[in-house]
Amino acid sequence: MTAAIQTRDLHKRYGHHVALHGLDLTVRPGTVFGLIGPNGAGKTTTLRTLVDIIRPTAGTVSVLGEDPRRGGAALRRRIGFVPGELRLDGRATGHRLLSFYAEVSGPVDRGMVGDLADRLGVDLNRPVRSLSKGNKQKIGLIQAFMHRPELLILDEPTSGLDPLVQREFLQMLREARDAGQTVLLSSHVLSEIQQAADEVAVLADGRVVADGDVASLRLGAVRRVRATLTGADAASVLSRFTQIPGMTETNAAERGDAVLLTGTIEGAIDPLVKALAQYDVHDLTMEEPDLEESVLRLYGDPTSSKPPRVADTPGSGRRQHGVSAKRRGLGEGERERKGGAR
Structure with a gap:
């Protein structure tokens, strides 16, 4: 079975700053894959590479069986993407903006946009520039989901959403997975990952320090x-x-x-x-510790040449290293480092 996403020895350098160090990821079709890590871990850089917003310095990337650098518009139509810092502005209403996106991304089932707007609770008749951050985020989610793409790449998708809408979003993820869609979800909301993801990779300093299924991350010998x-x-x-x-x-x-x-x-x-x-x-x-406690224990020495899978680590199935509170931080509003890494 061809992986929905696969990176091999992926590197990204911005001048003297290395954002990704030999990143290896494999996302199986029809799964929800969580990508988590502290600020500056390289999550956003990874996602932008997958949709060809930035180009890797070295290594290979395959998205839905194609190189995103060569897939062009045809490949992008098969993907629903929500960037980490969504910017929507202008006089256009939500309806008009989504109509434009529908022409770009491909056919949208009749009534789909209205159904999603009702579920997320957003008024599409208002000008986008008048909407709050949370309502703009809802429009971003609608444009990603509305054409039922094979792959959803979502970077901090619930930023600015209230708890009730977050719960509805999680239900949308489950429905997408049940329909055979693949989801790559980057989030600092660990409860989101815990509830939605089938597998998780933990990034630190541009490297995968552990990966495995969510149950393995939570289980352990602690x-x-x-x-x-x-x-x-x-x-x-x-x-x-x-x-x-x-x-x-x-x-x-x-x-x-x-x-x-x-x-x-x-x-x-x-x-x-x-x-x-x-x-x-x-x-x-x-x-048992919850996912947050388990993940904080996984942030560790990124210089290890072969980060283990969670299930392969001796004892509890987890790497453990001491890290400072600064490195462990999972605060909101994760900002890009100089040069674009995050």
């Missing part, structure tokens, strides 16, 4: 533990559980006749279970 125990005092409980391999952030406190134990366990949980069996356990909670 679990938060909270237990209420009797049969010992807090000091002895703390001493016992701090000796367990992989147990960190361990704390034990007296709670009446019981001891409240909290901590984080990474790796095999069998030693933890055996230690708990020595006490009367009145309550036990073990929580």
Whole structure:
């Protein structure tokens, strides 16, 4: 089966700044693929390369089986694209603007534009320049979805949208996938990726530092533990559980006749279970980290020559590295670096 998107050893350099370092990506047809990473990771540069807005310095790119540099208008009609910083202006109404886009992108089913406008809650009779950022974003989504393209490339598509519209957007993604369309979704809203994506690649400094299915990213050997125990005092409980391999952030406190134990366990949980069996356990909670916590642990040393797939990493199936809060940031309004990288 031909990949919907495939990049091999993709490099992009802006002067002395290297935005992409040998990027390898494969997106299977009919899937939703999430692309996540901190500011400046190279997400927008990657997406712009796929739609031939910018040209790579080295490496190969295949989109729907074609080189985007040679596919021309015929290939672009098969793609729905929402840029990261959508700019819509002018006196034209939403209806008129979308009519123009329909002539460019290809045939649109009768009533499709109106249905999408109703779902997203945007008035297409108003001049585009009078619309808020969120309503302009809705028009951008309509133009991407309305001709039912084979491939949707969406860069921060829910920027400026309220939670109810974000939920409707996620439903649109599911419907697109069910219809056989492929979606490449770049987002800093990790809950979006968690709910919508089948597979995820994590970028840092222009490299894939981990990739795999969403379940693998969330799973792992990192679990938060909270237990209420009797049969010992807090000091002895703390001493016992701090000796367990992989147990960190361990704390034990007296709670009446019981001891409240909290901590984080990474790796095999069998030693933890055996230690708990020595006490009367009145309550036990073990929580898996959400995608955000898992992803922050994946941002790591980008100089590694072979970033592993999540499922291939020893132990939890994840890379772990220390990173600064600045590098881990996933704030809104991700801006391009000098030279166009982001």
